[in-house]
Amino acid sequence: MFLTKMPLNPRRRAARKLLGSPQALHAAVQAGFADPSPTEEGRVLWRLDTYGQHRVLLYTASPEKPDFTHIVEQVGWPTTEAWQTREYDGLLESLRPGQHWQFRLTANPVHSARREDWSDTKPLAHVTVKQQEQWLLDRIPRLGFQLVTTGSDGEAAPDLAVVERNNRRFNRRGSDPVTIATATFEGQLEVTEPAALRHALTFGIGRAKAYGCGMLTLAPPPRKGSA
Amino acid sequence: MTVVALRLAGPLQAWGSRSRFVRRETEKAPTKSGVIGMVAAAKGLRRTDSLGELPDLRFGVRIDQPGQLLRDFQTAQRPKKEKDGTTSWSSLPLSQRYYVSDAVFLAVLEGERGLVEGIDEAVRGPEFPLYLGRRSCPPAGPVALGVYDRGLEEALASLPWVASTRSQRRHRANTVRLATVRDAHPDEAEGELVQDIPVSFDPNRRQHAWRTITRGTVEIDNPHGTAEKGEEHDPMASLGG
Numbered sequence: 001m002f003l004t005k006m007p008l009n010p011r012r013r014a015a016r017k018l019l020g021s022p023q024a025l026h027a028a029v030q031a032g033f034a035d036p037s038p039t040e041e042g043r044v045l046w047r048l049d050t051y052g053q054h055r056v057l058l059y060t061a062s063p064e065k066p067d068f069t070h071i072v073e074q075v076g077w078p079t080t081e082a083w084q085t086r087e088y089d090g091l092l093e094s095l096r097p098g099q100h101w102q103f104r105l106t107a108n109p110v111h112s113a114r115r116e117d118w119s120d121t122k123p124l125a126h127v128t129v130k131q132q133e134q135w136l137l138d139r140i141p142r143l144g145f146q147l148v149t150t151g152s153d154g155e156a157a158p159d160l161a162v163v164e165r166n167n168r169r170f171n172r173r174g175s176d177p178v179t180i181a182t183a184t185f186e187g188q189l190e191v192t193e194p195a196a197l198r199h200a201l202t203f204g205i206g207r208a209k210a211y212g213c214g215m216l217t218l219a220p221p222p223r224k225g226s227a
Numbered sequence: 228m229t230v231v232a233l234r235l236a237g238p239l240q241a242w243g244s245r246s247r248f249v250r251r252e253t254e255k256a257p258t259k260s261g262v263i264g265m266v267a268a269a270k271g272l273r274r275t276d277s278l279g280e281l282p283d284l285r286f287g288v289r290i291d292q293p294g295q296l297l298r299d300f301q302t303a304q305r306p307k308k309e310k311d312g313t314t315s316w317s318s319l320p321l322s323q324r325y326y327v328s329d330a331v332f333l334a335v336l337e338g339e340r341g342l343v344e345g346i347d348e349a350v351r352g353p354e355f356p357l358y359l360g361r362r363s364c365p366p367a368g369p370v371a372l373g374v375y376d377r378g379l380e381e382a383l384a385s386l387p388w389v390a391s392t393r394s395q396r397r398h399r400a401n402t403v404r405l406a407t408v409r410d411a412h413p414d415e416a417e418g419e420l421v422q423d424i425p426v427s428f429d430p431n432r433r434q435h436a437w438r439t440i441t442r443g444t445v446e447i448d449n450p451h452g453t454a455e456k457g458e459e460h461d462p463m464a465s466l467g468g
Contacts, residue, residue: 005463051459059462086466104460186460217462 001042001092001202002065003217006076006083008048008056014074019048019056021170022211023178028074029058032066039063042202045215047106050164061088061202061215091218092201095194100148101218106164106184108208109135123207125181129162132183135206136160143205143216144196148188160187168211180208188221229340230382231347232372233262234389235288236331239297240359241324244423244435249322253360255293256408259286260425260435261360262334266346267428271354274428282424282436285337287379287409289445292390294330298323326364331390333372335409337379347374383407384445392451401452404444411439 010019018024029046030036036044046060060066068076068083076082109132110123126132137160140146147158164184172178191197204214241253242261263281272278301324304316336346350357350371358364372389375382388395388403411418418439426434 003462003466049460055459057459084463086463088466091466101465102460104462217460218465219460219462220465 001088002062002085003088004058004060004062004066004068004083004085006058006060006068006071007081008058008071008075009077010054010056010075012075018071018075022168022180022208023170023172025058025212026210028071029060029066031070032060032068033062033064035064036062038203043204043209045202045204045209047104047212047215047217049104059215059217061217088202092198095191095197097191097194099191100221101189101191102186102221103189103216103218104184104186105136105205105216106182106213107136107206108180108182108211108213110181110207111135125167125179126183127181129165129183132162132165133160133185136185139205142196143200144193144198145189145191148190150188158187160185178211180211180213182208182213189218228337228376228378229343229374230335230337230377230379231343231350231374232382232386233334233336233350233370234331234368234372235262235334235359235366235370236292236389236391237359237364237367239326239328239361239364240294240330240332241326241361241364243325243360244421249320251322251324251361253296253325253327255296255327256288256290256406257332257334257360258421258423259410259438260423262286262288262336263425264428265357265359266336266349268355269349269353269357270345271349274430278425278427280338280342282426283338284342285379285410287335287337287383287407289333289335289383289386290330290406290408291333291388292329292331292394293406294327297326297328299326300324324361326361333383333386333389335379335382335386337382340374344374347371379409383409384447388447388449395449395451396453398449398451399453401449402446403449404446407443407445408440409443411441415439415441417441 018028041063044062049057065085072078072082109126112121113124114121126135147160149156150159162183163186166182169177169179201216205216206214235257242258243252244254244258246252267278267281301322303319305319307315307317309315357366357370359366418441420437420439422435423438424436426436
């Protein structure tokens with residue numbers, strides 16, 4: 001597996017289309033691979049991290065090395081900054097129970113429900129922060145990690161925060177507009193089952209994985225005392 | 228240097244500097260003549276009285292909450308009793324009145340300590356009712372913010388943000404950039420001229436002199452800012468190489 005980081009330039013004209021529609025960005029990411037289909041190792045996952053008006057980062061995890069020349073030419077800095085690709089396997093192999101990591105995840109929290117007049121259940125988005133947090137808490141046991149609790153005994157709470165929420169609505173050729181509700185989670189986790197976590201990192205979590213949801217990434221935990 | 232700070236907030240405000248006939252305009256920030264007039268009313272001066280030293284005070288405002296421009300198309304009719312006892316109505320000139328709605332301004336007057344303290348006291352217990360530029364625009368909440376031992380520019384740059392809590396929350400960022408409009412120094416070359424120094428409020432002979440203003444911005448802390456300078460999550464950091 002490979003992890004790729006690419007800064008995007010939102011001031012370029014093509015950014016309007018690419019950043020405005022997860023469908024367009026999905027197509028652009030897929031076009032970066034000769035064969036984007038999932039392998040035994042994992043699948044193509046991507047995520048857009050926005051840290052300000054002019055700081056937008058595209059992360060992808062993929063079984064093959066990507067070639068994002070077309071994206072750089074349209075919405076990057078072709079002559080100064082391209083993309084960085086690193087081997088992901090080293091990290092995936094080094095996961096051990098008890099390790100602490102910072103994580104970030106953009107997901108599409110849904111539950112299946114039936115409304116009046118519906119003959120069948122359909123996935124409906126969780127709406128509130130609380131529902132979205134609960135959605136993640138419910139599936140954490142299956143993902144091979146647990147949340148680190150912070151704070152003193154009296155107010156100990158799992159280190160989990162929804163840092164961004166969005167409702168994306170975009171067109172998809174040949175179908176009605178697609179609407180997905182996304183939530184970006186950040187927090188600190190402790191590895192319990194490395195194999196399950198590896199699966200979550202390479203195959204993603206939840207729905208709408210083609211549309212920038214479900215990609216979990218790990219970063220070194222904050223140094224003691226600074227947090 | 229001593230300044231007195233005033234908080235000008237209300238559902239409607241109107242600060243005209245060039246209104247003519249039926250088109251009653253408003254500036255986006257309080258005018259010197261409007262604020263001096265309000266202070267004169269608070270002190271109990273009549274319209275025909277001399278304004279004394281008030282027009283010589285240095286004046287500056289900060290736009291803490293810009294509000295929105297509102298136009299009122301105003302019609303009015305005058306009743307006339309006919310000889311047979313009926314009433315007929317004749318239309319008065321139609322007028323367009325402009326207001327800024329839901330705005331909050333910080334106005335600062337700089338001058339001698341005694342004079343400035345007198346203004347603060349008068350505004351706290353006004354002789355005639357206070358209004359924000361037009362008689363129909365009463366202030367919301369106390370106007371007086373107190374007297375400070377600072378210069379005009381320093382006061383505009385250092386006094387806390389007086390916008391409503393709701394709009395402070397909506398701003399999220401931890402600092403805000405606010406526009407200011409103040410009297411220019413005599414040695415400042417650049418400036419904009421407005422006819423806005425009150426000479427006389429006498430209804431029969433209103434007079435305003437020209438005033439040079441300078442526009443700028445100041446950066447003020449937002450007590451309700453919720454933006455955290457979040458550190459970027461960098462998954463590449465754990466991959467080495």
